[in-house]
Amino acid sequence: MRAITRTRHYIRALADARRHRTDLLGWLIRRPWLLLGTGTYETALLLSNRLDPRLKELAELKTAGLIGCEFCLDIGSALAHSSGLTERQITDLPTHTTSDAYTDLEKLVLTLAETMTRTPAAALELEDLRTRLRATLSATQYAELAATIAWENQRARLNQALGVRPTGMADGMTCALPQRSGN
Secondary structure: OHHHHHHHHHHHHOOOOOOOOOHHHHHHHHOOHHHHHHHHHHHHHHHOOOOOOHHHHHHHHHHHHHOOOOOHHHHHHHHHHOOEEEEOHOOOOHHHOOOOOOHHHHHHHHHHHHHHOOOOOOHHHHHHHHHHHOOOOOOHHHHHHHHHHHHHHHHHHHHHHOOOOOOOOOOOOOOOOOOOOOE
């Protein structure tokens, strides 16, 4: 059921695109194997549904903000609203460690996204976070979370390199903003 709900949210967000609809497709269509691979991985993550989608949306939005991908922030903010994240949770992403808008688990997820997005990723911090998250999440859920964050890193960096622009999927909503990662 989660996969069906997430699929509906993605379709709704994409349908709300008002401008620059073909930026990404215009690039990837030139390399059909890359388009197929991207679509396959996107679908695999969309259909992986052991982890609460809200945690995925939080992690993706935090990652997109740290990288500064405006397209990812646009679609991510729309999906965050659809998954039930509050406006405060979206605006407090830069200060997640001190905000009371998040549960302890959500703060750990956001810290993992931040740590995995940092270059280089801090191995000792990741080990500690993995241990702390595994106290709550199953191995399957943790693997899904880590794969989601890693893919958002790839997706956001590719979109930036190709110049993929925001499409207006989150127009009229609270939207997450780019933030400095402290690197």
